[in-house]
Amino acid sequence: MKLYTYCQNCNRSITTQTSLPDRIKLAQKYGKEIKLKCPHCRTEAMYHIDSIKAVKNKTQERIMLVLFLTIAAIVSVFAMDFLIHYPWPVIGAGILLIFQSPILLYFIIQRIKNKRINNFNFYFVEVKE
Numbered sequence: 001m002k003l004y005t006y007c008q009n010c011n012r013s014i015t016t017q018t019s020l021p022d023r024i025k026l027a028q029k030y031g032k033e034i035k036l037k038c039p040h041c042r043t044e045a046m047y048h049i050d051s052i053k054a055v056k057n058k059t060q061e062r063i064m065l066v067l068f069l070t071i072a073a074i075v076s077v078f079a080m081d082f083l084i085h086y087p088w089p090v091i092g093a094g095i096l097l098i099f100q101s102p103i104l105l106y107f108i109i110q111r112i113k114n115k116r117i118n119n120f121n122f123y124f125v126e127v128k129e
Contacts, residue, residue: 001117002057007038008045014038017057021116023049027125054120056113068106075102 004015014036020026026034026049033046 001054001113001120003052003054005036005047005052007041007043008047009043010038010041012038012040014047022120022123023052023125024123026052032125050124050126054117056117061110064106064109068102071102072100076100 001018002015003018004013006012007014016036018026020029030049033048034052035044036047037044
């Protein structure tokens, strides 16, 4: 998951990575404020946990998509080879469906990641009045 906030000096985006599931865990690990350095103006400042938002890591998402599509294509070639040698339609369709499970797994992982991002952005450390 990629976290971002805006620099207090130049107002550009600052990003960082985390594997922590929510702001509560982030606050337990780093405290209520995190020291971040802007890559643009090189200033360091303290940022409150609640000012940090989570977004998808698009690079990681694209790599996963290519990987899972490649695995699904390779497995489908082997499934088609099996179907040519053993032409039982019901068994062949079942095998082809099983071999397409990497794509289904990709969408399940993406749904879990989206849920984590939504949970991170929904819950705050301090109650806003």
